[in-house]
Amino acid sequence: MGKKAVSAGAFLLLSVFLMAAGCGSREQSDSSYQTAFPEPVYDWGKSTGETLVIWGIYPEMERSYIVKAFERYRSLTGNELEVVQIPKEEFEEKLFGAVEGETERPDILLSYGGTNIDIYDPDENFYDFTEAGWVEDLTDTAINQAVYNGKIIGLPHWEASVSGTIYNKEIFRKYHLEVPKTQEEFLQTCETLKNHGVIPLYMPGKEISMLLYQFPLDSVVEDISVLEGLNDGRLGYADIPQMEQIVMWYRIMAEKEYLGDNYMEDDWNGMNEAMESGRYAMMLCWDTWLYTDFEGDASRFGLMPAFMGVPQEGTFEGPNLGMFLVNKNSERLDAALNFITFLADPYNYNAAFEGIYTAPVFKNQIASISTPQYLEAESVIERHFHDSIAWLRIRGFSQMDASCILEFMESGSGMTAQDCLRNMDRLRAERMQENPVR
Known part of the structure; x- marks a missing residue:
């Protein structure tokens, strides 16, 4: 889960460089992320040949930036994702059944946080990311969405509206x-x-x-x-x-x-x-x-x-952010953690969010676009x-x-x-x- 090639100091310098270059307002999509992040920041290439199962509410995983991130993950890692989208009215019961051991659990879950996940016993079932290297890259709003019982329970990866x-x-x-x-x-x-x-x-x-x-x-x-x-x-x-x-x-x-x-x-x-x-x-x-x-x-x-x-x-x-949570009891836990690290890498999330109208979820998210309405107000x-x-x-x-x-x-x-x-x-x-x- 650690940084691969860029130290914390270098990571900060990149942020300073981007602000000095005038990218802070994100008035239009900025492809300079390819210059700022020409290679991965984190080490997520630790597993190959794995198939991870991801559950989410239909049609949440059809959002363009998620589709793009999934395709990029498959291409760059050689791993596969089995995406299972469940109708909203069936989701809670199906996931609760998985938590109770009635059906096989997914490796990764796309969900909202806070009290929305109370009944799934997060402390027992979801991985604690508090010490993950990418946490320092989350905006304050993103951290607010990700905190559960004082822990970072998942990775926000969503468009942030006002x-x-x-x-x-x-x-x-x-x-x-x-x-x-x-x-x-x-x-x-x-x-x-x-x-x-x-x-x-x-x-x-x-x-x-x-x-x-x-x-x-x-x-x-x-x-x-x-x-x-x-x-x-x-x-x-x-x-x-x-x-x-x-x-x-x-x-x-x-x-x-x-x-x-x-x-x-x-x-x-x-x-x-x-x-x-x-x-x-x-x-x-x-x-x-x-x-x-x-x-x-x-x-x-x-x-x-x-x-x-x-x-x-x-x-x-502020926004309600969908986030990816990891089943900490998964037999493919290492691969699931690598997947989260992949999504949290500015080398990857800037590619996924390029041209998307959203406030940033990550501090180094420079390829998305703030709406003119937001900038004006x-x-x-x-x-x-x-x-x-x-x-x-x-x-x-x-x-x-x-x-x-x-x-x-x-x-x-x-x-x-x-x-x-x-x-x-x-x-x-x-x-x-x-x-x-x-």
Whole structure:
């Protein structure tokens, strides 16, 4: 797992060279990585003729940079990868069965971290990479995603987006609107847009996970006492005043018709048309969506904070990163560790991420591209950025609990904000009981 040809000092010098060369902003793909990293930094050529089995949720391993990394691994090592993609609704049960010894375990797993892997008993089943040489090359955000019980449990290898509100700059210019700086200014912007016949915000209510209530919740659970209270049962959402502000924001947006008439029926498939048509001015989303899913002209859009009740000046959410974990009980453990070292080598990951729109996961990731939206809003993002904590660290958290918020938004529901939060607490408690920490 150690460095092959480049010492820690030389590795740092390479980073300094790259920054001095003006690569820090990554405004466009930079093939100078081939000059900076002309040969492997780590020693990963320790095994040949091996076949490693990798499990992941379909279709996660069809992302272009993962396909490219796998093909490069096969080509440069002579080893083979057996890629098994499992439907999302079957994944947890199948992997839990493997952990329990009911079926053969994979050598490597592609998964998200944090509480998402609690039920798989990570301390007993996944390799601890804390002492791996490549850990020093991870960005702070990547380390946050990879930590489990104080250990680096896997290698983040994913595109890193920044989430907030994407907005149509042409519409804002047409109606002389400034990017809002507070919750009050955001609501006033929505009112102005509505008065001009523009629907302020596209919210695909039929796609419940896209209510994205974790965005404001991240800032709330940065308070470790709140996070621990939620996780040990001393607190529920109904006990947290900011949560009432959050769900009331959704109610206000619905009652004032800032989401249009059909938000309950709007879904993921309508996002592209909604943003392209100009009928909607804004949408809660992540910057890279404009380059991975949007079919229109991405340059028409900017990125501003998500104003969802709290915090007062809005928020941006950091990425949720997929990472590769290794079955530490695998008969092919050495080969699996070499595979991870291969992926963590800047000689390889820059080739895989070349031309991909993403913030860097590695400090020496210079071949990917920061989105223009990120670069334009960089100073604002720095002030109002929050790592993804709620989705990653709250036990029993589920985006699908936003179904309670959706019910609360309906006119005539008779629900109070406290009713809504108690319903969310009940669903989370049931989930925690079904999937206790092992």
